[in-house]
Amino acid sequence: MAAFGVKFGVKQPMPETGTVQLGRGRRRQASRPSEWNSPVVRGALALTLNSIVSAALGLLFWVLAARMLPVEQVGLGMATVSTITAVANLGQLNLYQTSGVLLSGSMRSRRLVVELTGLATGATLLVATGAAVLWALTDWGRDLVTTGPLFVACAVGWTLFALKDGLLVGLRGFAAVPVLNTCYGLLKIGALVALVAVLDGRAIVAATYVPVLAVLPLAAWLTARRTRDAAPSPGSGSGLDRRFIGVDYVGFVCLQLSTTLLPFLMLTWAGAHAAGIFAVVWLLVVMLDTLAHNAGVPLASEAARDPHRAHHLSGVISRRAFVLVAGSVLAVLLLADVVLGFYGEVYAAEGAVALRILALASLARCYTVLTLAVVRAERRAGAASIVEAVHLLVLFAGAAVLVPEHGVTGMAWAWFAAQLVTVSACWFVRSGRRR
Numbered sequence: 001m002a003a004f005g006v007k008f009g010v011k012q013p014m015p016e017t018g019t020v021q022l023g024r025g026r027r028r029q030a031s032r033p034s035e036w037n038s039p040v041v042r043g044a045l046a047l048t049l050n051s052i053v054s055a056a057l058g059l060l061f062w063v064l065a066a067r068m069l070p071v072e073q074v075g076l077g078m079a080t081v082s083t084i085t086a087v088a089n090l091g092q093l094n095l096y097q098t099s100g101v102l103l104s105g106s107m108r109s110r111r112l113v114v115e116l117t118g119l120a121t122g123a124t125l126l127v128a129t130g131a132a133v134l135w136a137l138t139d140w141g142r143d144l145v146t147t148g149p150l151f152v153a154c155a156v157g158w159t160l161f162a163l164k165d166g167l168l169v170g171l172r173g174f175a176a177v178p179v180l181n182t183c184y185g186l187l188k189i190g191a192l193v194a195l196v197a198v199l200d201g202r203a204i205v206a207a208t209y210v211p212v213l214a215v216l217p218l219a220a221w222l223t224a225r226r227t228r229d230a231a232p233s234p235g236s237g238s239g240l241d242r243r244f245i246g247v248d249y250v251g252f253v254c255l256q257l258s259t260t261l262l263p264f265l266m267l268t269w270a271g272a273h274a275a276g277i278f279a280v281v282w283l284l285v286v287m288l289d290t291l292a293h294n295a296g297v298p299l300a301s302e303a304a305r306d307p308h309r310a311h312h313l314s315g316v317i318s319r320r321a322f323v324l325v326a327g328s329v330l331a332v333l334l335l336a337d338v339v340l341g342f343y344g345e346v347y348a349a350e351g352a353v354a355l356r357i358l359a360l361a362s363l364a365r366c367y368t369v370l371t372l373a374v375v376r377a378e379r380r381a382g383a384a385s386i387v388e389a390v391h392l393l394v395l396f397a398g399a400a401v402l403v404p405e406h407g408v409t410g411m412a413w414a415w416f417a418a419q420l421v422t423v424s425a426c427w428f429v430r431s432g433r434r435r
Contacts, residue, residue, distance in 0.1 A: 043298025046174035047165075048324065050181050051294050055287040057185030059342075061192060062283055065204055066343040068196050075276030077204030078283070079267040080144045084151060084205075086260035087131045088158040091124025093245055094252035096162050100170035100301025101376055102244075110227035113167055119245075120159050128155035145202045154209040161212045164219040169297050171226035180219055187211035244381050251385030254392040258418070259286075262411065265399070270407050278408045280343050281351040285358040288328055292366040295321040296373035303377035314374050318367075325366045332359040354412035361412075364419035371426040380429075387425045394418040 066074055095102075095116050102116070103109055132151050135144065146154065161184070165177050191207035199206055263282060267275035299317045303309070332339070336355045340348040368387070375384045395418035402410030 043169055043172070043174045043302070046177055047169070047294030047297060048291060050165075050178035051287070051290045053178055053182050054185055055290070057182070057189060058283065058287060061185070061189050061207070062280060063342050064189065064192055065196075066280060066347065069201060069204075071276035071344075071346060072272040073201035073276075074204070075263075075267060075272040075274075075279055076145055077201045078279030079263045079275055080146050080205050081208050082260050082263040082279075083144060084146070084154045084209075085158060086256050086264075087128050087151075088124055088155040088162065089256050089260060090253060091127040091155065092120045092159045092163060093123055093249050094255075095120050095245070096166035097252075097297055097300060097373075098245065098248055098376060099163070099166040100297060101304040101379070103167070103170035103301070109171060110224075113171075113223060113227055116167070117160070117163065120163050121156060124156050124159040125152065128152040131155075146205050154205070157209055157212045157216070160216055161219075164216070164223065166297065167223050168219075168226065170301050171223065173222060173226045174298070176219075176222045180215055180222075183218075184211050184215045187214055244379050247385060248376065248381035251381070251388035254385070254388040258388075258392045258395045266403070266408070266411060269403050274407045277347060277351045278354070278411060280340065280347050281355045281358065281408065281412075284332070284339065284355060285362065288325070288332065288359060288362045289365050289369075291325050291328065292321055292362070292369040296369045299370060300373040300377045303374055304379075311374075314370060318370050321370060322363075322366055325362055329359045329362055332356065351408060354408045357409070357412040357416050361416040361419040364423045368419070368422050368426050371430055375429060383429045387422060387429060390425045391418050391422040394421045 062074075065077065069077070099116055103112060129152055132148055135147050135151070144151075164180065168174070168176050188207050188211050191210055192203055195203040195206050263275055263279050266278045270278075295317050299313060303313050333356055336352045336359070337348045340351050340355060368391075372384045372387060375387075395414055398414030398417050399411055402414050404410075406413070
């Protein structure tokens with residue numbers, strides 16, 4: 001088709017297409033590379049593989065935990081892990097998702113990687129220390145199984161572990177991400193089996209964070225290799241856009257409050273038993289949502305590299321991501337009882353309805369995540385923050401009404417309602433940009 005267009009002088013909007021000199025004035029039209037060979041698709045495929053493998057290993061981890069520990073211990077362990085993760089993510093400043101956007105505009109990738117790592121580490125130390133002091137002065141953290149300096153150390157370790165994926169994607173080191181996370185998942189399962197008899201519910205926390213120490217050195221080496229050949233441009237900036245980071249961080253805070261803190265809120269509002277049921281249900285839904293998030297990270301990075309093709313790249317990724325998420329949602333709707341049955345009869349009896357509701361909401365969540373990826377690539381951090389704030393307000397309002405009366409199912413309905421409202425907000429953001 002491209003050759004047909006060139007022959008008759010039709011202008012083709014295909015920047016990838018070119019000509020090859022064959023000699024004696026003859027030219028052959030070069031073939032257009034397949035979409036499957038583009039960096040954005042290769043990145044999405046690598047992170048999708050990462051999602052599938054990590055989900056499988058994560059499922060095995062929590063099946064073992066649910067089988068070896070009482071429901072209350074699972075709830076305490078999950079609430080502690082989710083709280084540490086929330087604190088770490090708040091300190092990470094959302095650099096996992098935005099580091100690819102920042103690296104795409106920098107000619108000094110090595111310097112920028114160091115700056116981003118230092119910024120995230122320092123911010124996490126401040127946030128985690130503040131949280132640890134808050135736990136000590138109040139009774140908010142009385143049910144957590146890890147507090148004090150150990151809490152801070154776990155949060156910093158998790159920040160560095162999560163940031164590695166964003167940096168490698170921004171540097172187009174896609175293949176390293178599933179390899180590193182598979183190693184981590186295997187070590188995590190081994191640590192749980194080895195420690196559960198000694199630490200009870202604390203084994204969940206120890207098995208989550210101790211393996212990070214083994215993976216981080218390899219991640220640092222691989223990241224350094226990707227930046228080794230970077231050529232500085234005289235007079236170019238580092239690419240550390242502090243205003244963009246700051247404005248985007250406002251929205252990220254809203255996102256964290258509305259996701260990683262939900263198990264902690266269930267523990268506080270409904271008790272350890274309900275928190276244990278919700279922990280397993282929420283874990284499965286987070287794995288499902290990760291499919292969309294892992295498509296959004298390379299989309300933001302590659303769209304920032306070539307803003308003129310952002311709409312095209314969004315379409316390429318959205319089609320593939322939505323099919324994958326829709327297929328996964330259908331599987332959950334059909335097999336919710338069976339999947340939860342692996343954890344125990346009580347999980348299937350009390351969590352199947354909530355799991356189905358949350359899975360349906362993942363379809364709307366997919367659209368939101370990919371829309372916000374393009375918005376961030378355009379550096380419209382304010383618009384992204386507004387969408388996340390709307391999500392937080394609707395979720396908390398719905399949960400305040402529904403959770404006291406309906407428990408786990410009430411939280412699921414509150415999440416579902418929040419996703420529908422957020423999709424509408426995303427539509428207005430995108431349509432406003434087109435006008």
